Amino acid sequence: DAGITQSPRHKVTETGTPVTLRCHQTENHRYMYWYRQDPGHGLRLIHYSYGVKDTDKGEVSDGYSVSRSKTEDFLLTLESATSSQTSVYFCAISDQGMDEQFFGPGTRLTVL
Amino acid sequence: GENVEQHPSTLSVQEGDSAVIKCTYSDSASNYFPWYKQELGKRPQLIIDIRSNVGEKKDQRIAVTLNKTAKHFSLHITETQPEDSAVYFCAASQRGNKLTFGTGTQLKVEL
Numbered sequence: 001d002a003g004i005t006q007s008p009r010h011k012v013t014e015t016g017t018p019v020t021l022r023c024h025q026t027e028n029h030r031y032m033y034w035y036r037q038d039p040g041h042g043l044r045l046i047h048y049s050y051g052v053k054d055t056d057k058g059e060v061s062d063g064y065s066v067s068r069s070k071t072e073d074f075l076l077t078l079e080s081a082t083s084s085q086t087s088v089y090f091c092a093i094s095d096q097g098m099d100e101q102f103f104g105p106g107t108r109l110t111v112l
Numbered sequence: 113g114e115n116v117e118q119h120p121s122t123l124s125v126q127e128g129d130s131a132v133i134k135c136t137y138s139d140s141a142s143n144y145f146p147w148y149k150q151e152l153g154k155r156p157q158l159i160i161d162i163r164s165n166v167g168e169k170k171d172q173r174i175a176v177t178l179n180k181t182a183k184h185f186s187l188h189i190t191e192t193q194p195e196d197s198a199v200y201f202c203a204a205s206q207r208g209n210k211l212t213f214g215t216g217t218q219l220k221v222e223l
Contacts, residue, residue: 031209042118042201042213043156058210059113090155094209099144099163101211103155 003027004104006091012110019078021107023091025071030096032074034058034066036087037106043090049074081111114139114206118214125192126222133217135202136184144205145178145185150216151198159200160187192221 003026013019023032033048035058045058047066055066063085065077078085091104115138125131137145146161162169162176162185169176173192178185189196199218203211 033211040215042215043203043211044213045210048210059212099205099209100146100158100161101209102158103148105155 004091004093004102006089006104006107008107009105010108012112013081014112015082016080019081019109019111021076021089021091021109023074023076023104025074025093027093027095028071029093030071031094031101032068033092033094033101034064034074034076035090035092036060036085037090038087046076046089081109083111085109086111114142114204114212116202116204116212116214118202118217120217121215122218122220124220124222127192127194129192131187131189131192131196131219131221133187133200133202133219134184135186135204135214136182137204137212138183139204139206140180140183142204142206145176146203146205146211147174147176147187148201148203149198150201156201189219192219194221194223197221 005024007022034046035043037043044060049055049068067075089107092101094101118135143164148156149159150156162178173190175188199216201216202214
């Protein structure tokens with residue numbers, strides 16, 4: 001597996017609380033992505049980054065923000081978690097000029 | 113935006129038989145089509161991919177075909193084995209490495 005870690009791996013939180021998920025890579029890849037995976041929906045892109053401090057929205061970005069202050073770290077923040085954000089969140093990376101994306105181990109988030 | 117449809121949602125085959133999963137995409141600008149395998153509780157793993165300038169690609173027991181005119185692509189697994197049991201996702205990329213995924217196919221290989 002590519003050098004991608006996610007933290008935490010599991011989290012249970014309450015509605016209305018802020019949550020930050022971290023993706024860390026050791027591959028020095030330029031592109032990083034956050035997806036959520038839900039039954040019946042496959043994987044859907046939340047936000048992605050094409051460089052330090054360069055980010056853009058995906059198809060399901062409402063309620064999420066991201067930050068990338070270093071090449072190796074990509075943070076996903078739920079400003080005020082809702083039950084509809086209960087999901088498994090995957091980070092992915094890809095290198096400049098390459099199409100292939102490689103996924104991290106995932107974070108299971110439960111919002112009560 | 114891009115829309116990817118995947119069929120069937122579940123597929124059960126006998127060990128040794130072939131399995132075929134089909135996907136269609138909507139954006140004719142899409143030019144990269146990967147397939148991922150995801151075992152229960154694990155991360156999606158890239159197993160094979162194809163680009164729009166190629167019609168077919170093989171890697172041992174798996175192959176992918178692409179029909180650009182019809183905007184569909186398929187995954188073929190021959191001589192299926194129990195360890196092939198997993199969820200398979202197709203995806204399409206139109207620009208900037210942004211992947212749009214299908215909804216997945218649960219493949220079960222029965223002994």
